[in-house]
Amino acid sequence: MIFENALVLGPEGLSAQSLAVLDGVICDETDARSFDLSGYWIMPxxxxxxxxxxxxxxxxxxxxxxxxxxxxxxxxxxxxxxxxxxxxxxxxxxxxxxxxxxxxxxxxxxxxxxxxxxxxxxxxxxxxxxxxxxxxxxxxxxxxxxxxxxxxxxxxxxxxxxxxxxxxxxxxxxxxxxxxxxxxxxxxxxxxxxxxxxxxxxxxxxxxxxxxxxxxxxxxxxxxxxxxxxxxxxxxxxxxxxxxxxxxxxxxxxxxxxxxxxxxxxxxxxxxxxxxxxxxxxxxxxxxxxxxxxxxxxxxxxxxxxxxxxxxxxxxxxxxxxxxxxxxxxxxxTLEEGQRADLVILNPETRRIEATLVNGQFSHLTGGVAARFLG
CATH class of the missing domain: 3.20.20.140 (Metal-dependent hydrolases)
Structure with a gap:
């Protein structure tokens, strides 16, 4: 998976960047299906x-x-x-x-x-x-x-x-x-x-x-x-x-x-x-x-x-x-390259966690993020 257009939390704060996940690990890039997460935050x-x-x-x-x-x-x-x-x-x-x-x-x-x-x-x-x-x-x-x-x-x-x-x-x-x-x-x-x-x-x-x-x-x-x-x-x-x-x-x-x-x-x-x-x-x-x-x-x-x-x-x-x-x-x-893909996708307006990934697998998926993944 590639997550596009979200703000990703790093040591210096939130920044716009894509985040790729391959075989349960965060990677630099991958040839995979991308998902538009504009309006969302991705956090460790x-x-x-x-x-x-x-x-x-x-x-x-x-x-x-x-x-x-x-x-x-x-x-x-x-x-x-x-x-x-x-x-x-x-x-x-x-x-x-x-x-x-x-x-x-x-x-x-x-x-x-x-x-x-x-x-x-x-x-x-x-x-x-x-x-x-x-x-x-x-x-x-x-x-x-x-x-x-x-x-x-x-x-x-x-x-x-x-x-x-x-x-x-x-x-x-x-x-x-x-x-x-x-x-x-x-x-x-x-x-x-x-x-x-x-x-x-x-x-x-x-x-x-x-x-x-x-x-x-x-x-x-x-x-x-x-x-x-x-x-x-x-x-x-x-x-x-x-x-x-x-x-x-x-x-x-x-x-x-x-x-x-x-x-x-x-x-x-x-x-x-x-x-x-x-x-x-x-x-x-x-x-x-x-x-x-x-x-x-x-x-x-x-x-x-x-x-x-x-x-x-x-x-x-x-x-x-x-x-x-x-x-x-x-x-x-952290969300650095090579780390496990343990992350959450958060709606900053409601502060609700709409998706949780553990080792690259969804353990929780709901709301607008679910609609984007299933649409």
Whole structure:
């Protein structure tokens, strides 16, 4: 295919040029059918480094969906409609149980392994650091499914437990986990009581995973000291740092910082943490993640542009070339010759993505672009 008369996004912004695709790769020219895309923009495909919006497709109601493969196909369609050509599905391995428990993590990985998806779909396992008894089983799971990316979480409500109190929303979380409130509280107290053992155990686990070539990150770093501790373990990705100072410290120490696109779209954190736009304006962000809402990636780009925080090319790099570099994917993220033909065709008037191509194949096609291709 040859796309003619569109504006194509490059490092210096939008420019009028033709773009050819041959055998799934962007090339200089090819003898093929051409399509007039005047009035449209062609942009690099969006690369999502962390998203758990797929959960609602796997369980629209608790326990109601048994065929995870069909749920993943539904998530695939949503990814494509939002211009996401490479997706990283962030699956929990947590004491929280249910869809976030170890058993479901295995079911999810088994389903993903055999799913027929159009989006280039990868996995990130989010491991709760205080599950000391699960370290060996977790490592075996990572090895069995060749998991490329692990992020460490600590969602235990330590403050409440240290004061001998029941954590907020405890009963609801217990029911989601399939435990009684009393059993759930006992588990949390036991995990909290092992806190002093975690740093050394985690350091050793991180070293073993690094030796396997697994990419490692930390989640919700709340202080520069916490981030420095992870950095000392070789954990060089900081997801959603909670303050400007933490993001600044992470960046200064060579870590790559991921922020949530929904935070940008909302104009601030829903939980009272640092504004992502503030961190981006300070130059401490390498990639945006969809987090819990896939449409937020594209929305965040235009919010940053409309608010004058970044130019279009700089903002789009946070959802394309920046994430590609962070994930070690050298074959995508830009529209240069020789790169994979992962791209989106966008209507600049409506800002709707009307076509998504993954490796040169359509995963999404609608609206005026569909009419031009099918006419």
């Amino acid at each position: 495909g969006l690369i999502d480094v962390h998203g758990d919006g797929f959960e609602r497709h796997l369980a629209p109601r608790r326990g109601a969906l048994r065929d995870l493969g069909q749920g993943l196909m539904s998530a695939d369609a949503e990814l494509a409609a939002n211009g996401i050509t490479t997706a990283t599905l962030a699956q929990f391995y947590s004491w929280e149980g249910g869809m976030r428990g170890p058993e479901f993590a295995r079911r999810f990985l088994e389903a993903l392994k055999t799913a027929d998806l159009l989006t280039d779909t990868r996995v990130q396992l989010r491991f709760e650091t205080h599950l000391l008894a699960d370290y060996s089983a977790f490592e075996e799971l990572v090895a069995e499914f060749d998991v490329p990316y692990v992020v460490f979480n600590d969602h235990i409500p330590h403050d409440a437990l240290a004061k001998g109190k029941r954590p907020p929303r405890h009963t609801g979380q217990a029911l989601k986990s399939g435990r009684s409130p009393e059993a759930h509280l006992t588990l949390l107290q036991e995990l909290h009581g092992r806190s002093e053992q975690v740093p050394e155990a985690l350091k050793a686990l991180a070293a073993r995973l690094t030796a396997r070539g697994v990419r490692l990150g930390s989640h919700d770093d709340d202080t520069p000291d916490v981030r420095a501790g992870f950095q000392a373990m070789g954990i060089a990705i900081s997801e959603f740092p909670e303050s400007l100072e933490t993001a600044e410290a992470a960046n200064a120490n060579g870590a790559e910082v991921i922020l949530g696109a929904p935070n940008v779209v909302r104009g601030g954190s829903h939980s009272g943490k640092v504004s992502a736009a503030e961190v981006i304006a300070a130059g401490h962000c390498h990639a945006l993640a969809s987090d819990y809402h896939y449409p937020a990636l594209k929305q965040a780009v235009f919010r940053l542009v409309d608010d004058g925080v970044l130019t279009l090319e700089k903002a789009w790099s946070l959802v394309s070339s920046g994430p590609a570099k962070l994930l070690g994917l050298t074959d995508r993220g």
